[in-house]
Amino acid sequence: MPAGDDAALLASIKHPVITTDTQKENIHFRLDWQTFDEVGQKAVEITFSDLAASYATPLALFVNLSIPSHMTDDMIEELYVGINAALNRHKAALVGGNISAGLDFSIDLFAVGEGIPNLFPLRSAACPGDGLYVTGPIGMARAGLDCLMQNETQFPELIQKFTTPIARFDAARILAARGVQCVMDISDGLSGDARHIAEASEISIEFDPAGFHIDPALLAYCGKHGLDPRLLMLSGGEDYELLFACKPEIFEQIQKPLPEAFCVGRCLSYAGKPIINLPEGIRSFQHGEKK
């Protein structure tokens, strides 16, 4: 703990929202693709994204590091530069953590936030008749990852979406103000995360790929490489946009302050399977998590 004490005392929290995430080298990030600064920033943003999806404001962060023997103090310092940059962006404080030696380079983060009264969004709150929406462009982070893997340097805005996502607290505030009850962040990919909502809500979801807004950079990348951008949007993960379900008339109000939001499908009464019309060959972006 920073003050040398065993635990951190925080100010009163009326609606404590708490989340944890693990980021591991060669599973969640690769140091030939990202700087230590970027790894640190992204680890915090990913963890905070779960708070955004819960309508919580980040207060405090704990970071446990596992450091292999070949890592230098300079590398660890640069990692903390990134961690602190993300903390400053969201006005949260680093309040504790441990550093231990290990075989893995691994970052365990634990974030504490203040939720809002009487509204804790759940995956299980989607209803038949709701539309399914995203708060902004998707598929770009996965295209950026593919650029890194292929040494494709023509699309820096895609790579940036992969290396330095920003948790969408701005969009979360707009959804919260309209009382949207079903929200999650898109970490695994639209198709997989929509399936989580369908299963938790006991509904079926029908995608509307024809209505997807395709980012111009993603379109250009897919054009150059002969790919279907809608498939990347359905399967690609790590965008950290918010996926939400609400009545279409509520979405109309949301879209005014959030013009980049768009509809990706609709929620139906359960019709035998969670996703009605998943194109062939779609598989959610996976990290090698054991569970």
Next chain:
Amino acid sequence: MPAGDDAALLASIKHPVITTDTQKENIHFRLDWQTFDEVGQKAVEITFSDLAASYATPLALFVNLSIPSHMTDDMIEELYVGINAALNRHKAALVGGNISAGLDFSIDLFAVGEGIPNLFPLRSAACPGDGLYVTGPIGMARAGLDCLMQNETQFPELIQKFTTPIARFDAARILAARGVQCVMDISDGLSGDARHIAEASEISIEFDPAGFHIDPALLAYCGKHGLDPRLLMLSGGEDYELLFACKPEIFEQIQKPLPEAFCVGRCLSYAGKPIINLPEGIRSFQHGEKK
């Protein structure tokens, strides 16, 4: 998160006290010495011990696991048996966490507790004139570890102190009721942890080894192996008893409900070094932590 959601919403916490700990195979535990059940129990107790030392009641625990490929589901299940046993003992709930593949078998724990009003014990709160006390027997866990390393099977009560310590919430309540302001748990060993108090409080500490209460099992073990029990008590870590400083007249009140507590030294005005009379050859029990 257990409910399949991104974050956990807890009930209001007036005085949130939060702590984190990391337990790694071959640094903090060895599977030829401890069962998975014991590893799980101890990981929770060690983490909760920091809450006890902060006068906080444990509410919620998050556990992130890093699991190497050779570990089976049965092993992970047995680990959770231990984690749940410790949680039940202290009436706290497992509310989230991740499991990821890794080279290390590593357990990252984050514990959330409810502190008490207007009293958050600090290492920096010891004053000249205070006595320095422990809440119970020390040195036994280190002797138990030595028994495991030497295949010495004659002292199961020492081994048990090493494998299954219990966080001293009972003793913490007694200290809190008397307003004791300087408390920490003895994880690294009396000499090293007393040094933390001396440095944080800008005082000097003089040990009184002649007054140490020596546990009969520790005495027998030391007699058999030709060791000085007082050296083991000063240097041995992992007892997870509480170390505290207060006025001697306060300690008299504490000792009635806590007869196993005893005095280990006294706090003096700073006299050039934090520890006045450390016997030769004492080194705090170290884990190979990088910092």
